[in-house]
Amino acid sequence: MTNGAKVAVLGGGSFGTVIANLIGTKGEAVNLWMRDVQRAEEINETGENSRYLPGRQLAESITATADMQAALADVDIIFVSIPSSSFRSVIAQAKVYLKPDQIVVSTTKGIEADTFSLMSQILADELPENPIGVLSGPNLAKEIVQQQLTATVIASESEKVRKAVQDILHCAYFRIYASTDMYGVELGGTLKNIYAIASGLSAALGMGENTKSMLMTRSLAEMSRFAVQLGANPMTFLGLAGVGDLIVTCSSPLSRNYRVGFALGEGKSLVEAVESLGEVAEGVNTLRYVKEKADELGIYMPLVRGLFEVVFNGAPVSQVAKMMMLNTQSSDVEFILPRD
């Protein structure tokens, strides 16, 4: 199933470790780069990443390293699993050692603060000669490491990239579907984090199943409205990187974004909710940047606006929810019946 490609993964957090482990479990050699030398030594010596996957024995073919040059030497594909806030700076470190034929794939689901760039746009800016792609789908790290069945999407304009990533990741518990809509796939994975916070909040407040279903479906409507305004293909939102990832992240307490929402619903402050996680929840910053962008472009996003008031301005959820429910009646699927 593989084509003998050699792989590096940048980022030794939950997802980077899990992607490296998936490839390693297939018997392929994989370099796992992380900034923390001690953690790299721990993985090499004990086979465990005790901070992010405690108690899990990782594949023996993983070589962890904090040396970027060594990590990138002689590899064909590089997966980048670094939070969006540090993504550009890590790519800048890697750039010095990269050759133009090395494939670079982002697995990050976030937006850069000052530029509103998605990670594929950062890759295109920083590495104009390298073939690039993005990987996104319903992929909770902690389920993948247990080999629970799932699938994902590799999006790239390059057929070579799509095929190489399908070959290297495909196995009995992980299917890889292909797309050419990099921007749409990436936006799906990024935007759903916002609505996962809203879902966690509504779960903590004891809202019913009808409410959860309405929230997810209207989230999908809002995400695709935003994406279309930014030039993405709305059909992508019908796939695994759209509705697929939205469902899992809005339903599972394994999602860090859902957990932030749940903690807020239990009355914790935003700082407490984020600090108690100890891992990245991209949705908090994404909410801020998307609210600003929607205001700037005049895109109607009542859920984003309402959640922003709750998360950043302490508005009571009951009041925000009441306002949304009593809002002007609207169209269900606006690609069929446009909104007034």
Ligand SMILES: NC(=O)C1=CN([C@@H]2O[C@H](COP(=O)(O)OP(=O)(O)OC[C@H]3O[C@@H](n4cnc5c(N)ncnc54)[C@H](O)[C@@H]3O)[C@@H](O)[C@H]2O)C=CC1
């Ligand atoms: N955990 C999951 O289930 C999934 C996560 N993702 C995405 O993957 C990205 C990374 O998430 P996780 O690995 O889960 O986060 P995490 O919080 O588990 O780990 C983040 C890792 O990035 C490292 N890091 C942060 N800044 C760095 C820098 N400047 N230089 C080097 N390393 C740095 C941290 O040391 C840590 O090892 C996020 O955008 C997330 O949305 C995507 C799919 C699933």
Ligand SMILES: O=C(CO)COP(=O)(O)O
């Ligand atoms: O993107 C994810 C699952 O597909 C992980 O979501 P969280 O970042 O909310 O844990």
